[in-house]
Amino acid sequence: MATMKEIARQTGVSVSTVSLVLNNRDEGRVKPHIAQQVRQTAERLGYAPNPLARSLRTSRTKILGFISEEIATTPFAGGIILGAQDAASTLGYMMITVNTDGVSNEDDEIAALQRYGVDGFLYAKMSNRLAQIPQSITDYPVVLVDATSEGHRFPSIQPDEFRIGYDATKRLIEAGCTKIAYIGCDDDMPAQIGRLQGYRQALENAGLRFDERRTVAIGGNGPALSAVSKLFDNEGPDGFFCFNDARAWYVYECAARCGLTIGQDISVVGVDNHRVFAETLHPRLTTVELPHYEMGYWAVCRLVSEIEDRPPSSFIMPATTAQMPALDAPAPASIHCTLINKESVARQA
Amino acid sequence: MATMKEIARQTGVSVSTVSLVLNNRDEGRVKPHIAQQVRQTAERLGYAPNPLARSLRTSRTKILGFISEEIATTPFAGGIILGAQDAASTLGYMMITVNTDGVSNEDDEIAALQRYGVDGFLYAKMSNRLAQIPQSITDYPVVLVDATSEGHRFPSIQPDEFRIGYDATKRLIEAGCTKIAYIGCDDDMPAQIGRLQGYRQALENAGLRFDERRTVAIGGNGPALSAVSKLFDNEGPDGFFCFNDARAWYVYECAARCGLTIGQDISVVGVDNHRVFAETLHPRLTTVELPHYEMGYWAVCRLVSEIEDRPPSSFIMPATTAQMPALDAPAPASIHCTLINKESVARQA
DNA sequence: ATGAAAGCGCTAACAG
DNA sequence: CTGTTAGCGCTTTCAT
Numbered sequence: 001m002a003t004m005k006e007i008a009r010q011t012g013v014s015v016s017t018v019s020l021v022l023n024n025r026d027e028g029r030v031k032p033h034i035a036q037q038v039r040q041t042a043e044r045l046g047y048a049p050n051p052l053a054r055s056l057r058t059s060r061t062k063i064l065g066f067i068s069e070e071i072a073t074t075p076f077a078g079g080i081i082l083g084a085q086d087a088a089s090t091l092g093y094m095m096i097t098v099n100t101d102g103v104s105n106e107d108d109e110i111a112a113l114q115r116y117g118v119d120g121f122l123y124a125k126m127s128n129r130l131a132q133i134p135q136s137i138t139d140y141p142v143v144l145v146d147a148t149s150e151g152h153r154f155p156s157i158q159p160d161e162f163r164i165g166y167d168a169t170k171r172l173i174e175a176g177c178t179k180i181a182y183i184g185c186d187d188d189m190p191a192q193i194g195r196l197q198g199y200r201q202a203l204e205n206a207g208l209r210f211d212e213r214r215t216v217a218i219g220g221n222g223p224a225l226s227a228v229s230k231l232f233d234n235e236g237p238d239g240f241f242c243f244n245d246a247r248a249w250y251v252y253e254c255a256a257r258c259g260l261t262i263g264q265d266i267s268v269v270g271v272d273n274h275r276v277f278a279e280t281l282h283p284r285l286t287t288v289e290l291p292h293y294e295m296g297y298w299a300v301c302r303l304v305s306e307i308e309d310r311p312p313s314s315f316i317m318p319a320t321t322a323q324m325p326a327l328d329a330p331a332p333a334s335i336h337c338t339l340i341n342k343e344s345v346a347r348q349a
Numbered sequence: 350m351a352t353m354k355e356i357a358r359q360t361g362v363s364v365s366t367v368s369l370v371l372n373n374r375d376e377g378r379v380k381p382h383i384a385q386q387v388r389q390t391a392e393r394l395g396y397a398p399n400p401l402a403r404s405l406r407t408s409r410t411k412i413l414g415f416i417s418e419e420i421a422t423t424p425f426a427g428g429i430i431l432g433a434q435d436a437a438s439t440l441g442y443m444m445i446t447v448n449t450d451g452v453s454n455e456d457d458e459i460a461a462l463q464r465y466g467v468d469g470f471l472y473a474k475m476s477n478r479l480a481q482i483p484q485s486i487t488d489y490p491v492v493l494v495d496a497t498s499e500g501h502r503f504p505s506i507q508p509d510e511f512r513i514g515y516d517a518t519k520r521l522i523e524a525g526c527t528k529i530a531y532i533g534c535d536d537d538m539p540a541q542i543g544r545l546q547g548y549r550q551a552l553e554n555a556g557l558r559f560d561e562r563r564t565v566a567i568g569g570n571g572p573a574l575s576a577v578s579k580l581f582d583n584e585g586p587d588g589f590f591c592f593n594d595a596r597a598w599y600v601y602e603c604a605a606r607c608g609l610t611i612g613q614d615i616s617v618v619g620v621d622n623h624r625v626f627a628e629t630l631h632p633r634l635t636t637v638e639l640p641h642y643e644m645g646y647w648a649v650c651r652l653v654s655e656i657e658d659r660p661p662s663s664f665i666m667p668a669t670t671a672q673m674p675a676l677d678a679p680a681p682a683s684i685h686c687t688l689i690n691k692e693s694v695a696r697q698a
Numbered sequence: 699a700t701g702a703a704a705g706c707g708c709t710a711a712c713a714g
Numbered sequence: 715c716t717g718t719t720a721g722c723g724c725t726t727t728c729a730t
């Protein structure tokens with residue numbers, strides 16, 4: 001590994017000059033001619049700065065800490081991590097990802113990250129919920145991903161939950177459904193609240209009545225199926241908006257039992273917190289796709305902009321179908337989601 | 350952050366003494382009395398070493414690079430990463446995880462990891478397959494996870510593929526199945542080969558004839574389902590050993606179409622490369638559980654043992670149901686997998 | 699416009 | 715046994 005010292009020696013200048021040039025701080029301080037030479041030698045030697053040495057001096061590591069509760073348990077996290085990783089990579093950062101199962105080891109992991117001198121933290125949840133940010137990281141730049149902090153103390157990147165509910169329901173309405181059920185979540189997280197609102201709004205706009213009996217709040221496993229089953233029997237809905245794919249599964253199960261065919265007798269739209277389910281197992285499930293990759297990507301951009309104290313607008317966004325709001329939009333910023341049509345939304349004759 | 354210098358000052362000794370003590374190299378070199386004092390001050394000041402400074406000196410970072418192709422796309426990776434993370438954490442290491450989509454960015458990511466001075470690499474694949482280890486990391490300690498290198502050049506942690514096939518098939522035989530099908534993979538990876546061998550051996554041991562017509566090699570999507578469907582029609586198997594859960598799904602689909610009930614009319618055993626499927630969607634699917642967590646954990650132990658050049662036996666293994674072979678067993682070491690019985694394996698009347 | 703020198707926090711020879 | 719010294723590679727005053 002070539003060092004600055006070596007470059008300095010071979011070019012016949014001092015280390016400080018090399019440092020100046022290689023950090024692009026040479027404007028008007030080093031003769032263009034010399035600068036040119038330095039750059040050449042650096043190039044020739046295949047110079048790459050030693051991040052450790054640099055960090056030791058600057059106490060900036062260019063390492064980001066990614067804290068997530070459930071990397072292991074859900075497939076979704078990958079998309080976020082991937083996007084974050086890409087952004088980090090593009091911006092010259094590395095990411096250390098730690099997994100905190102609940103709270104037991106959270107402090108330890110954070111302490112470790114801090115010792116390694118991370119410049120800031122990403123804090124990600126599964127499904128947009130209220131997150132309790134550990135005291136220990138509040139002095140650092142922090143950006144939440146798919147999560148919300150109380151009082152919006154921290155910038156957060158989250159999907160446009162209202163829009164998810166609205167779009168999904170609208171799609172069902174367009175397909176001709178008139179008795180649309182919402183298979184929701186029994187937890188009062190922002191995701192649930194926002195999607196339910198979107199659902200109601202879409203119904204209202206279409207002149208359909210919201211009927212509480214057509215919504216279920218599902219938590220566990222056993223009761224869940226019977227709740228959906230009961231909904232089938234009592235209300236006979238012709239369309240279903242499902243909080244996520246796991247919940248959509250219950251609809252599939254019940255439909256099968258009743259001899260109904262998805263995309264023909266009833267229509268279903270799910271949200272892909274577990275898109276992998278939908279794609280592998282239920283190709284006919286129409287899905288509102290969460291922009292996980294983009295959320296990760298954007299979160300890192302936001303975080304780095306905070307760390308380096310430069311305007312967010314200077315970042316390049318990934319090519320994506322999801323529309324991004326302006327980065328300087330008031331928090332909580334939210335990302336528009338994409339609706340992927342599949343055959344499961346039948347036109348009701 | 351307290352430094353050694355500060356400790357030295359407050360204790361009235363020199364930095365070197367402090368360094369000696371705090372690195373537990375004081376045995377017979379520093380008066381126990383002094384050492385004691387040093388430790389106390391360190392404790393009092395809440396001293397934590399600065400890994401950067403240390404690394405700069407030792408060129409050991411205590412950072413491990415984890416390279417995986419598909420963190421994003423499959424849920425399985427989580428288990429491995431989690432185990433690896435835990436082991437790393439226990440052994441005082443951090444892990445930087447990078448995702449290489451195919452080969453395009455692999456070299457860049459590796460270069461980045463190298464600049465950050467990782468001490469070694471974990472190289473993980475999805476499903477045990479032959480891995481092409483990039484030239485650039487061959488000078489580092491490398492351990493493969495759920496993968497095999499040509500000629501076993503590198504130590505690798507992989508499941509006992511033969512045993513997976515053997516156990517799964519044996520389970521079906523015990524359930525009374527006589528016409529057992531193998532829904533396999535159309536790729537010649539070690540996982541496929543080993544499991545198929547196990548399948549054949551189990552049949553043979555039970556005095557059942559191996560019949561090529563009862564095996565399918567499945568690749569893509571469309572053809573896959575029809576292949577399984579044909580198998581149903583032509584051979585009418587009463588038991589199915591499926592390469593993974595995605596393939597098990599085809600069996601479910603066909604069974605449903607034929608009006609057969611899993612766990613009653615036919616029996617199914619799958620392998621959980623995607624356990625999440627099985628648990629959430631198919632509670633009745635009997636699963637051979639791959640010890641992902643353990644593989645990750647063990648891989649890191651192996652890697653660190655290489656890095657620090659100390660005997661592997663000095664590591665503490667995680668409490669686990671999966672039996673681990675001796676760490677100094679000849680490579681490739683393989684881990685025994687656990688069979689999880691569920692109702693899908695019916696006793697055939 | 700350039701270089702000398704100090705120092706980030708730590709480790710490791712080497713003296714004493 | 716303990717302290718002195720040098721230096722890892724880089725950034726950053728401060729002289730020149």
